[in-house]
Structures are given as C-alpha cells and as structure tokens.
Amino acid sequence: xxxxxxxxxxxxxxxxxxxxxxxxxxxxxxxxxxxxxxxxxxxxxxxxxxxxxxxxxxxxxxxxxxxxxxxxxxxxxxxxxxxxxxxxxxxxxxxxxxxxxxxxxxxxxxxxxxxxxxxxxxxxxxxxxxxxxxxxxxxxxxxxxxxxxxxxxxxxxxxxxxxxxxxxxxxxxxxxxxxxxxxxxxxxxxxxxxxxxxxxxxxxxxxxxxxxxxxxxxxxxxxxxxxxxxxxxxxxxxxxxxxxxxxxxxxxxxxxxxxxxxxxxxxxxxxxxxxxxxxxxxxxxxxxxxxxxxxxxxxxxxxxxxxxxxxxxxxxxxxxxxxxxxxxxxxxxxxxxxxxxxxxxxxxxxxxxxxxxxxxxxxxxxxxxxxxxx
Numbered sequence: 001x002x003x004x005x006x007x008x009x010x011x012x013x014x015x016x017x018x019x020x021x022x023x024x025x026x027x028x029x030x031x032x033x034x035x036x037x038x039x040x041x042x043x044x045x046x047x048x049x050x051x052x053x054x055x056x057x058x059x060x061x062x063x064x065x066x067x068x069x070x071x072x073x074x075x076x077x078x079x080x081x082x083x084x085x086x087x088x089x090x091x092x093x094x095x096x097x098x099x100x101x102x103x104x105x106x107x108x109x110x111x112x113x114x115x116x117x118x119x120x121x122x123x124x125x126x127x128x129x130x131x132x133x134x135x136x137x138x139x140x141x142x143x144x145x146x147x148x149x150x151x152x153x154x155x156x157x158x159x160x161x162x163x164x165x166x167x168x169x170x171x172x173x174x175x176x177x178x179x180x181x182x183x184x185x186x187x188x189x190x191x192x193x194x195x196x197x198x199x200x201x202x203x204x205x206x207x208x209x210x211x212x213x214x215x216x217x218x219x220x221x222x223x224x225x226x227x228x229x230x231x232x233x234x235x236x237x238x239x240x241x242x243x244x245x246x247x248x249x250x251x252x253x254x255x256x257x258x259x260x261x262x263x264x265x266x267x268x269x270x271x272x273x274x275x276x277x278x279x280x281x282x283x284x285x286x287x288x289x290x291x292x293x294x295x296x297x298x299x300x301x302x303x304x305x306x307x308x309x310x311x312x313x314x315x316x317x318x319x320x321x322x323x324x325x326x327x328x329x330x331x332x333x334x335x336x337x338x339x340x341x342x343x344x345x346x347x348x349x350x351x352x353x354x355x356x357x358x359x360x361x362x363x364x365x366x367x368x369x370x371x372x373x374x
C-alpha cells in the first residue's frame with residue numbers, strides 16, 4: 001500500500017524540520033511494509049510575496065482529496081503578522097472543517113521538566129481544543145468616532161451565521177472582536193473528547209470562563225453537562241481557564257483528557273508544551289475525522305534560525321507519528337514514538353535546546369536509525 005501525502009514545508013525552519021519528519025516516516029513505512037509518496041505545496045511567505053496569493057480555491061480543492069497533510073511552519077517577518085496565519089492556516093482549518101486540535105502533553109523519559117518533583121508518570125494527558133469557533137473566527141475590526149456598520153458572515157459545514165453590527169461611538173477609535181460557539185460545533189468536539197477519555201483513564205476535564213463570560217462559555221458548560229449524561233463511566237470536572245494554568249503546574253497528574261474552547265485551548269497548550277520539555281517536543285494535529293486532517297508542530301517558523309540546521313525536529317517527527325496513526329498505521333506510529341523516547345533516553349544526539357550540540361539532521365538520522373532497529 002502507498003499513501004499519498006501532501007507536504008507544506010512552509011517558512012523559516014519549516015523545510016528543515018519537515019525533511020527530518022519525512023526521513024523518519026519513510027523509515028517506519030519501509031519497516032512496516034507500506035509506502036509514502038510526498039507531494040509538495042509551496043504555500044507560505046515566499047509564495048505570497050511572489051504572487052500575492054495566500055492559498056487558492058483550486059489548491060484547497062486539490063488538498064481536499066487527501067486524508068492527511070504534513071505541515072512545517074507558517075510565518076515570516078517580511079509579512080505583516082496575521083496575514084499568513086489567517087490566510088493560510090486558518091483558511092485551511094476552516095475549509096477542511098478541522099474542528100479538533102489534538103495536543104498530547106506527555107513528558108518522555110530523558111527530558112527535563114521545569115516542574116519540581118514531577119516526572120513522566122505525572123505528566124501524561126491530552127488536550128482536545130475546539131478549532132473552528134470562539135474568538136478565533138476572524139470577526140472583528142475598528143471603528144472611528146461616529147456611526148459605522150459592519151457585516152460579518154460565518155460559513156461552516158454545519159451552519160451559516162450572519163452578524164450586522166452598528167457602532168455609535170464618541171471614542172476616537174475602538175477595536176472589537178466577536179466570538180461565538182454553536183451547539184453543533186461544541187457538541188461534536190466534546191463528544192470526541194469523551195470518546196477519547198473512554199479509551200484512556202475515563203476522566204475528562206472541561207475548561208471555560210463561565211463565571212465572567214457566561215453567554216458564550218456558560219453555553220459551552222451547559223452543552224458539556226448534556227453530553228456527559230451519555231458517558232456515566234467518565235469522571236468529569238470543570239475548570240476556569242486561569243485556575244487550570246495553576247493546576248497544570250502544581251498537579252499535572254490530575255489530568256487525563258482536557259477539552260477547551262479555541263482560545264483557551266491555544267493558551268493552555270503552550271503551557272503544556274513547556275511542562276513536557278519545551279516547544280521542540282510538542283506535536284499537534286488538526287483533525288476532521290471524516291475529512292482532511294493536518295499535522296504540524298505547535299511551534300512557529302523561527303526565522304532567525306532558518307538554514308542553521310540547529311532546531312529540534314522532534315515535535316515535527318512526533319506530529320508525523322500522529323499522521324501515521326490517523327492513516328491507520330498504528331504500529332508504525334508507535335515505533336516512531338518509541339524511537340523518539342529512546343533517542344531522548346540515551347541523550348547522545350540532542351539539539352541545543354535539550355543541552356546537546358547535534359544538528360537537526362543528525363537527530364533525524366538517529367531517530368530513523370532507531371525506528372529500523374526496534
């Protein structure tokens with residue numbers, strides 16, 4: 001069997017880390033008797049600066065024919081912040097309805113954590129972040145003194161919503177951002193999280209800020225309670241987002257599966273990355289279980305390190321393991337993670353962020369070797 005997988009190397013360090021991910025995934029594929037055919041799509045800063053195009057409808061249609069996309073990183077200081085992120089990353093997440101952002105937070109053996117007296121046994125949970133709604137929908141703007149009106153439209157696979165906003169202001173200028181959660185969008189991500197909890201330790205923690213933002217996050221909490229009635233075996237608890245950042249640091253062992261709205265999920269997963277050893281070890285997946293999913297490290301493009309062959313590729317390689325699992329190659333995915341663990345446990349081939357002096361490509365070579373030798 002041969003899988004066709006589109007690759008978007010992206011910007012900055014993206015091409016370097018993707019090359020190592022491809023190397024390791026090919027080693028796993030060879031070992032387990034299947035093939036991977038990569039198709040490269042040059043989306044990102046260079047393409048935008050050259051053509052003025054972010055991602056075309058034609059490209060999106062092409063990519064929709066695939067089950068999984070492998071992404072390096074998007075972002076470049078030559079482009080105004082937000083343009084590439086909204087025009088490429090969010091455009092793909094919304095187009096493919098990748099409503100789940102999945103983030104394993106797992107401390108591997110051989111990795112230092114800043115949490116005193118905590119180890120791999122205490123740091124092993126998964127964050128399920130809703131990925132298409134909340135305050136990240138791109139609904140906002142600015143208004144000067146006087147009267148103005150703005151029309152917004154949200155089109156999703158599940159629904160279409162229109163907003164008409166009239167602004168009367170005597171302030172010189174205001175900025176505003178609109179967010180929303182839908183019953184359909186919230187139910188499906190919470191159901192996914194409950195199903196994941198059933199396959200793990202049957203404990204699901206919900207994140208919100210219902211005590212202050214009651215209209216949007218109180219609604220989230222109500223839906224969580226409704227869905228939970230169908231999963232009596234799963235222990236549940238509610239956490240305000242500010243409190244859960246404290247508990248991640250003090251008692252990470254309390255958590256098994258965590259489900260959160262889009263913005264709060266974005267915030268707490270960066271904290272999760274740090275307690276598992278840093279952004280260089282943090283994989284991510286943008287999932288549509290019935291459509292096209294996308295796999296990427298959660299760190300950025302780090303343009304100042306571009307071409308230096310020094311960045312840790314493990315987050316990208318681990319994201320590749322999630323991609324293999326999504327394709328149904330669970331044994332190959334397991335071997336990739338085991339090889340990462342062995343590389344870290346041995347501690348001989350490490351990049352600078354983990355206290356070593358090895359290059360990006362040397363780490364990729366070592367993990368590929370370990371995959372073959374397992």
